[in-house]
Amino acid sequence: MNALRRHRELSRIWASDRGWRRPFTTVNHSDLGRMFMLAAFFFFGVGGILAMMIRAQLATPHSAFMEAEVYNQIFTMHGTVMMFLFAIPLFEGLAVYLLPKMLGTRDLAFPRLTAYGFWCYVFGGTMLLLSLLAGVAPDGGWFMYPPLSSTLGSPGINPDFWLLGITFVEISAMAAAVELTVSILKIRAPGMSLDRMPIFAWYALVTSLMILTGFPPLILGSILLELERAFGLPFFQADLGGDSLLWQHLFWLFGHPEVYIIFLPAAGVISTILPVMARTPLLGYSWVVAGAVALGFLSFGLWVHHMFTTGIPHLGLALFSAASTLVAVPTAIQVFAWIGTLWKGRPEMHMPMLWIVAFFATFVIGGLTGVMVAIVPFNWQAHDTTFIVAHLHYVLVGGFVFPMLAALYYWLPQVGGRKRFFKLGKTAFWLIFLGFHGTFLLLHWSGLMGQRRRIPTYDAGSGWELINLASSISAFVMAIGFALVVIDIATNLLVSVRGSRNPWGAASLEWAMPTPPPSYNFASLPLIHGRDPLWSDPKIGVAIAKGEGFLGAPRGNQREILTVSTARGTPEAMVILPGNTALPVVMSAVTGLFFAGFLFKLYWLPPIAVVLVAALALKWAWSLGHRADQGPQPVGRDTTLPLAAERPGAPAWWGSVFLLLANATLFGSLLFGYAFLWTIAPGWPPPRYLDWMPLLPLLVLAGAGLASPAIRLAERRAAPHVGLGVAAVGQMLLLASALWLLAAAPDPTGHAYGATVAVIAGYAALHAALALLLTGYCLARLRSGFVSQARCTEIRIARLWIDYAGFVGIVAMAACLAPGLLQ
Incomplete structure (x- = not known):
C-alpha cells in the first residue's frame, strides 16, 4: 500500500464527524485536547478579569468600586476558577493532546472516557459561572471553611454552587487521571521501555497518580458538607459532635498536593523544552525522574503546614515544619539538572526559552518564600497576610503559567503547522514579566507590614496605600501583556506562512509526523530503540510514513492501537477503539441532573439521574467486544498479537485498578474523618x-x-x-x-x-x-x-x-x- 492510499484509509477510519456534530461526537484525542485547552484558557480569561476587579478594589483605601458582599464572591470565584477550572484542565488538555504523539501511538486507552470528562468539566464550570452572573456565587473563599460555608454562616444557595460544581468538575480530573495513567503504562510504541519514555510522560504519570490519591479527600469533604447543608448531618458542628477542623484536614489533604499537581506538569514541560533549546540531552534523566516521584510522595505529608495557626500540638508543628522544608530537596534536584543542561549545551533564546528564564527568576523566589512560611514562628506572623498571597502567586504563576506559555510557543508549530511570523510575543513577555513582579513583589512588603488578605478595603494612613496602587497598576500592565499573547497566537495561527515539520530540531516523536498532525497521528507505529528517537534515528519519520512500523495496513473501520508490557515496552496485544459517538456528552448531561437536583433541592431528581447514568453506562459497555474469539491478529513486522480482551491485563482492567485506588483513598479519608472526630471533636x-x-x-x-x-x-x-x-x-x-x-x-x-x-x-x-x-x-x-x-x-x-x-x-x-x- 502506497503512502497516499494509506493516508486516505487511515483518515477515513480515524476522522471525526464533520460540521456542528464534531465537538459533540468526537473521541479523537487531538480534538479533545484542543477543546480542553481552549476551555481552560477561556476560564483563565474569566479568572484574570476577576483578578483585575480585585486589584481595582484594593488600589485605594475605602474604594467604592464594589461592596463587600460582591468582593467576597469575586475573590472566591477568582481562586476557584484559577485552581479548578484553569490549571488542572490545562494540564489535562496538554497531556491528552501530546501524550499519544510523544508515546508513538494513535490515541489514548479510553477515548470516550476523555470525552465524558471534558463535558463534565464544561458543564460544571458553566454551573459556577452562572452562579456568578446570577449574583449567588460562593463567597466563603476558594477553601470554603465551615462554619462560614455551612448553613450557620451561609444559609443561601451560594456554597452549594461551589460544593456541587467543583465535585462535578472533579469527575473530569479523575477520568483524565485514569485515562492518562493507563495510557502511559500500557499504550506506548513497541520498544519504548520505562527508561526510554519521554520525560513529560513521567511527569504526567506522577501527576495523574497524585490526582487519583489527592482529589478524593476533597470530594469526600464536599459530599459531607453538602449532606450537612441539605439534610442536617452535623459533621462540622461542634455542639453536635462535629468539628470544623475536619474540613481543613480533608481540604488540605487535597490542597497541598494540588500545588505540586500544578507544578509537576510545568516541570515536565521545562524538562522537555530546555534540552531542545540547549541543543543537548537532558542532564540526569534518572535523577529528574526520581526527583519528580519523590516530590509526589512528599507532597502528601505537608498539608498541616496550612494549619499551623489552628492550635495543633507542638510535636505536629515540628514534624510538618521539617517535612515542609524537606520538600525543597527534590525540587532542587530538578532545578540543578536544568541548570546543568544549560551549562552543558548552547542555549538559543527563542520565545520558549524566554519564558523558561522567567520561570527560573520567579519560581526560585517562590520556593525561597515557601521555605520561609514552613518555619512555624514566621508562619504565625505572616499567615493570612498578603505575604501569603504573593508567595502563592510566585509559585503558581511562576511555576505553572510561565512554563505553559513556553509550551504554547514551543508546540504552536506542531498544532498549527505554521511558523511564527508576527513578533508581538517579546513585547507581551516583558509586559507580563515586569507587570507580574510589580504586582506581587510589592505584596510581600505590604504583608510584612501587616496587611490582611481577603479584605475588601483598608484604612487610609496604614502605610499600604502606595504599595497597593503600584501593585494594581502593575496588574493592569500584566493584563495587557496577556491580551497581546492572545493576539500574537491568533494571528500566527491564522495568517502566518507554513513551516517545516520540526522547526526546533527536537528529539521526541510528536515532531516525526506531518504538521498539523493527521487524525491518526502515525501511518504506522514506530519501533523505539532509544530515549531520543529523532536524534538517534533522523529517518524514523520516513519509515513511519512508508508503513514500515506496526499497524501500517488499515483494516475495515477498525481503530487499532497496541498495548505493551509496562516495564520493557514489548508488544502484548491489539486494542480496537470505539468510534465517534454522542454518548459521552449525553451521559455527562445526565450526570449534571444529579447535581442540579441537590442544588435546587429537587431530591427526587438524583435517584432518577443515577438510574439513567447506570443505564447509559451499561449501553456504553455493551457496545464493546465480540461474540466469537478472534485469535492472534497480524500487526506488521511479521508479528501476530491477540486482542487485549482475549488476554489478562486489558486496559479496561487496569482502568478499574486505578479507579479503585482513588475509591479506596476516599474510603480511607472517610475512616480518617471518623477517627479524627472520635479522638478530637467535642461531644464524644x-x-x-x-x-x-x-x-x-x-x-x-x-x-x-x-x-x-x-x-x-x-x-x-x-x-x-x-x-x-x-x-x-x-x-x-x-x-x-x-x-x-x-x-x-x-x-x-x-x-x-x-x-x-x-x-x-x-x-x-x-x-x-x-x-x-x-x-x-x-x-x-x-x-x-x-x-x-x-x-x-x-x-x-x-x-x-x-x-x-x-x-x-x-x-x-x-x-x-x-x-x-x-x-
Missing part, C-alpha cells in the same frame, strides 16, 4: 452507640465469603453460570447487611457519630449494589456469547469490584460496631 463519646448485633458480622462474612470464591470460579470457566449466580447471592447478603447497618444507625441529625455511621454504611451499600450490578451484567454477557474462556476481561473486572465490596463491607461493619463492643 456520643449519647448512644450502635448496639452489638451478633448476626451482622456473620451476614457480612457470609456475603464476602461467598462472592469472592464464586467469581473466581466463574473466571476460571469451571462453572461460570453457577459462579456468577453464587457471587450475586453473596452481593445480596452484603447489600442487606449494609442496609441493616444503615437502618440501625442512631439519628444521623442528632450527633456526628450517627451521621458518620450512616455515611459509612451508605458507602458499603453503594458498592455492594454496584458489584451486584456488574455481576448481573457479566451474566447477561455470558448468555449473549460475549464471554468465553479467552474473552473474560469483564469477569476479571467484576472480580476486582466484588473483592473491594467485600473488603468495604467487613471494614465498615468493624468500624461501626467496634466502639459499642469495646464499651
